[in-house]
Amino acid sequence: MLLEVQALEARHGLLQAVRDVSLKVAEGETLALVGANGAGKTTLLRTIAGGHRAAAGRVLFDGTDVTRSSAHKRVRMGIALVPEGRHLFPRLTVDENLRVAGGNGRKGPWSLDAVYAAFPNLEPLRRHRAGTLSGGEQQATAIGRALMTNPRLLLVDEASLGLSPVAVDGVYRSLQTVIESGATIILVEQDLRRAMKVATRISCMLEGRIVLEGTPSELTREAVVDAYFGLREAGTSQATA
Amino acid sequence: MTWVNSIVHGIFLGGVYALLAAGLSLMFGVMRIINLAHGSLALVGAYAAYVFVEHTGLSAYAAIPPVVLGMFVVGYLLQRTMLERSLRAGVLVPLLTTFGLLVIIGNLLERIFSPDPKSLNPGVLGTTTWQITGTLSISPFEVLELGVAVLVLGVLQLYLTRTRMGRELRATSEDPDTAELVGIDSRAVYARAAAIAVGTAALAGIFFGMRSSFDPSSGPTELIYAFEAVVIGGLGSLWGTLVGGIVLGVAQTIGAQIDPQYFDLAGHLVFLVVLLVRAAIESGAIGSTRGVTA
Numbered sequence: 171m172l173l174e175v176q177a178l179e180a181r182h183g184l185l186q187a188v189r190d191v192s193l194k195v196a197e198g199e200t201l202a203l204v205g206a207n208g209a210g211k212t213t214l215l216r217t218i219a220g221g222h223r224a225a226a227g228r229v230l231f232d233g234t235d236v237t238r239s240s241a242h243k244r245v246r247m248g249i250a251l252v253p254e255g256r257h258l259f260p261r262l263t264v265d266e267n268l269r270v271a272g273g274n275g276r277k278g279p280w281s282l283d284a285v286y287a288a289f290p291n292l293e294p295l296r297r298h299r300a301g302t303l304s305g306g307e308q309q310a311t312a313i314g315r316a317l318m319t320n321p322r323l324l325l326v327d328e329a330s331l332g333l334s335p336v337a338v339d340g341v342y343r344s345l346q347t348v349i350e351s352g353a354t355i356i357l358v359e360q361d362l363r364r365a366m367k368v369a370t371r372i373s374c375m376l377e378g379r380i381v382l383e384g385t386p387s388e389l390t391r392e393a394v395v396d397a398y399f400g401l402r403e404a405g406t407s408q409a410t411a
Numbered sequence: 412m413t414w415v416n417s418i419v420h421g422i423f424l425g426g427v428y429a430l431l432a433a434g435l436s437l438m439f440g441v442m443r444i445i446n447l448a449h450g451s452l453a454l455v456g457a458y459a460a461y462v463f464v465e466h467t468g469l470s471a472y473a474a475i476p477p478v479v480l481g482m483f484v485v486g487y488l489l490q491r492t493m494l495e496r497s498l499r500a501g502v503l504v505p506l507l508t509t510f511g512l513l514v515i516i517g518n519l520l521e522r523i524f525s526p527d528p529k530s531l532n533p534g535v536l537g538t539t540t541w542q543i544t545g546t547l548s549i550s551p552f553e554v555l556e557l558g559v560a561v562l563v564l565g566v567l568q569l570y571l572t573r574t575r576m577g578r579e580l581r582a583t584s585e586d587p588d589t590a591e592l593v594g595i596d597s598r599a600v601y602a603r604a605a606a607i608a609v610g611t612a613a614l615a616g617i618f619f620g621m622r623s624s625f626d627p628s629s630g631p632t633e634l635i636y637a638f639e640a641v642v643i644g645g646l647g648s649l650w651g652t653l654v655g656g657i658v659l660g661v662a663q664t665i666g667a668q669i670d671p672q673y674f675d676l677a678g679h680l681v682f683l684v685v686l687l688v689r690a691a692i693e694s695g696a697i698g699s700t701r702g703v704t705a
Binding site for chain 2: 219220221240241242245246250251253258259260261262266267269270271273274275315316318319
């Protein structure tokens with residue numbers, strides 16, 4: 171197992187955002203995390219990446235316990251997060267945003283040139299400050315920045331949030347390239363249709379717990395939607411309210 | 412023509428102010444620490460040079476490399492041992508910590524060196540004068556001082572924009588949490604910034620010591636000059652800091668030209684005016700001053 175999360179708990183003050191979550195991700199898998207706003211998806215990703223402290227439980231990466239490791243050490247081991255809302259360094263250029271991440275991670279195929287080849291729309295913007303880019307361009311830069319660390323596990327939080335449909339298509343096209351290169355990915359996605367298309371496995375979160383898991387072929391859209399809204403006990407397809 | 416003389420000397424003086432202010436600005440830009448002990452650390456640099464000269468008999472210039480290097484290490488350790496801990500406790504604690512440091516340094520210096528003023532000898536460079544015109548004369552020491560200040564600021568600028576460590580420093584100053592997530596060890600970055608800040612402060616402190624005498628209570632005065640230069644020049648820009656230092660220096664020398672008592676007062680007045688203008692502009696405008704830009 172590349173990633174093993176055991177009985178993980180994470181809090182924001184008194185609010186328990188992640189409750190007793192366990193999951194496993196094997197090398198080469200693409201796991202989609204779906205769930206409503208506030209279900210704990212972002213906190214779970216941040217806790218795996220080291221941006222948020224775990225209150226209990228363990229995170230094992232390639233067999234090593236990283237629960238207490240700082241975020242930058244996890245980057246060195248091969249975990250990279252594309253944060254929700256992109257969080258680029260707005261006053262640094264696109265080039266600098268990419269280069270600041272490169273060299274901190276592992277050796278591997280991703281370099282400045284490789285990123286520009288995968289995101290050709292960024293090439294002409296190299297010297298532009300990241301803060302001046304459009305949402306789609308920023309998202310591409312954020313993904314490129316994470317790739318620069320040559321991660322073994324890429325965590326992508328809400329890649330399509332706040333983007334125009336055309337920009338989302340662009341982002342997913344490039345994600346597809348990354349997936350085809352054999353990367354292991356955990357993807358947080360609100361758009362169920364897209365999640366089911368790219369993922370090899372889907373986990374649905376509700377109020378901090380994982381309530382449904384399966385492959386896209388096992389799961390029906392309805393079952394996921396029910397779990398999404400917490401209607402699983404209420405029945406199956408009748409529960410449309 | 413004496414006015415031209417004051418302005419020119421004010422510009423030279425401004426160079427040292429900028430050198431002193433750069434570190435203060437850097438630490439605030441990167442760690443959000445207002446280092447109240449900045450002037451005191453500059454003063455420690457001057458005293459260290461004084462001790463060096465007393466023991467070796469060499470000139471004060473020879474003291475610059477070892478003292479600056481030593482203060483680099485002091486800055487690094489200061490961040491790692493003391494400021495890093497206090498940063499974890501919120502915004503106010505580092506302010507109190509550095510205030511405590513200011514008091515401790517002042518008292519320690521007084522115990523070790525007595526309250527008597529000391530000075531560093533600028534040597535033949537300080538006593539020679541170049542007669543430019545009838546009333547305008549400058550000393551090679553002043554030229555050297557401004558030259559070193561511009562050189563240090565230029566090197567710092569290149570460091571920030573062209574090197575990997577500089578990029579990491581700017582990224583951390585913009586968003587420390589995200590910096591960690593792209594693999595930057597923010598604590599190491601902070602310690603480097605503190606090393607640069609304290610090292611350059613010590614250099615400025617030595618130059619101040621060559622200009623005029625200093626005593627254990629000079630720290631806060633130097634802090635105020637640095638602070639004023641930063642505010643006049645605008646936070647986050649090294650060249651802005653140079654301009655700020657020069658404006659402050661020129662204001663002081665012009666003030667002193669009117670009446671020697673007005674040296675400090677004129678500087679404070681310019682500072683106050685700039686502050687009021689800035690406040691007026693910022694109250695109408697949005698945008699933040701966070702981050703270090705080159």
